[in-house]
Amino acid sequence: MANVIVVGAQFGDEGKAKVTDLLARNADVVVRYQGGCNAGHTVVANGQTYKFHLIPSGIVYEKKTCILGPGLVIDPKALLEELDALKERGLDASNLKISATAHVTMPYHLTLDAAEEESRGENKIGTTKRGIGPTYADKCARSGIRIEDLLNEEVLKEKLDFMVPRKNVLFDRLYNLDEMDVNEILKEYLGYAQRIKKYVCDTSALIFEAVGEKKNILFEGAQGTLLDLDHGTYPYVTSSSPSAGGACVGAGVGPTIIDRVIGVSKAYMTRVGEGPFPTELVGAAGDRLRETGAEVGVTTGRPRRCGWFDAVLGRYSVRINGLDCLALTKLDVLDDFDEIKICTEYKDSVTGKIYKDLPSIGSTFQQMTPVYKTVKGWKKPTTNCKSLKDLPKEAREYIELVEEQLEVQVAIVSVGPNRDHTVVIEDPIHGPKRVLTKPATVSSSS
Numbered sequence: 001m002a003n004v005i006v007v008g009a010q011f012g013d014e015g016k017a018k019v020t021d022l023l024a025r026n027a028d029v030v031v032r033y034q035g036g037c038n039a040g041h042t043v044v045a046n047g048q049t050y051k052f053h054l055i056p057s058g059i060v061y062e063k064k065t066c067i068l069g070p071g072l073v074i075d076p077k078a079l080l081e082e083l084d085a086l087k088e089r090g091l092d093a094s095n096l097k098i099s100a101t102a103h104v105t106m107p108y109h110l111t112l113d114a115a116e117e118e119s120r121g122e123n124k125i126g127t128t129k130r131g132i133g134p135t136y137a138d139k140c141a142r143s144g145i146r147i148e149d150l151l152n153e154e155v156l157k158e159k160l161d162f163m164v165p166r167k168n169v170l171f172d173r174l175y176n177l178d179e180m181d182v183n184e185i186l187k188e189y190l191g192y193a194q195r196i197k198k199y200v201c202d203t204s205a206l207i208f209e210a211v212g213e214k215k216n217i218l219f220e221g222a223q224g225t226l227l228d229l230d231h232g233t234y235p236y237v238t239s240s241s242p243s244a245g246g247a248c249v250g251a252g253v254g255p256t257i258i259d260r261v262i263g264v265s266k267a268y269m270t271r272v273g274e275g276p277f278p279t280e281l282v283g284a285a286g287d288r289l290r291e292t293g294a295e296v297g298v299t300t301g302r303p304r305r306c307g308w309f310d311a312v313l314g315r316y317s318v319r320i321n322g323l324d325c326l327a328l329t330k331l332d333v334l335d336d337f338d339e340i341k342i343c344t345e346y347k348d349s350v351t352g353k354i355y356k357d358l359p360s361i362g363s364t365f366q367q368m369t370p371v372y373k374t375v376k377g378w379k380k381p382t383t384n385c386k387s388l389k390d391l392p393k394e395a396r397e398y399i400e401l402v403e404e405q406l407e408v409q410v411a412i413v414s415v416g417p418n419r420d421h422t423v424v425i426e427d428p429i430h431g432p433k434r435v436l437t438k439p440a441t442v443s444s445s446s
């Protein structure tokens, strides 16, 4: 039995779905614990490409229980569209379970997300416009609508009667937008409730039972550590807790049941939306990574910003998540580069100070310039490599450099989109846990 969290160690889009898919083979239950349909998870299985937004990617396997936990925000319309699309492709979602206490993204959240972004002007966050921030804001303000409320017409009407007029004041006075009608929303959402009610239950209790039965549970993170509301590059973050701690809160389990935390990082780095990105490559080098890596957002279709691997942020992720090991994805994208860079520390362009760890004052982040170590590229295709020894020497050295910089073992390397384009160096679940080779220190500067 092993209960494992898979977490994005960068800015999201690290290839978590492929790693989850690999590990889901031996899992009985796959749980999503935060976020909503802002996520875009791609799985290539049985010769088909599946793109998931809300539904855990474990659904591609028959008989796995797939859970949307209490920490999610669920847009029922988007969920039903995804379910219909899966059905059309022959995937059975009867094992899907939805937490009764997950929050619901309502039409006014979608409108507000777009309107707030617009009004931020130059300071926009670059959200996916899926209503995520406004839904979590209402949740925190204790005015949210939960899945269980959709199932009770009286409660839903009462909540809408409270919320809609308040949102209409904003639409009218602040954003010059059309007002919304309670009865229209009520009718539409009661319709969705009819279709989703068969999936709704107490998912935390379900996981608790599965733990008691010694089943394998996989917690599938969405987005990434640096988009975490508390630990990411605030305010350029999402509104949930993608990092490992969020798995316990968002799924409703105690931390003592977790056996492993596996981080997923690309062999380079990408980011969608605004916010600091010290190793970003603009111009031809960035375009080359973007084109080779097909770096386009699954949810929004936006081109992703691309750059070199940032070990400062990597070390931060190891710390925030307590990573036991790392899955390094898309190594093959670097196959043709003469030279590859890895950022080992930052230099403050104003004070000249060197930082080995993330500066604690976030506002100084913008003035950090990366200090690079440059290594020779391997200039050979890696996609057909099946084991560590098949990888070119320089590629192995690059993996070692990542391990040395992050002080964590790379257990899995992904060298292509398919399930068999994977090099397993060490069993990520049963292999040795992370051992610090020297006392852990966090230096703000040196």
Ligand code: IMP
Pocket (backbone or CB within 6 Å): 011, 012, 013, 038, 039, 040, 125, 126, 127, 128, 129, 130, 131, 132, 133, 222, 223, 227, 236, 237, 238, 239, 272, 273, 274
């Ligand atoms: P939101 O989650 O839509 O509010 O967007 C907030 C920030 O998180 C924006 O920069 C988005 O581009 C980013 N973001 C949200 N979901 C994902 C994802 O699944 N992958 C990568 N970035 C994401």
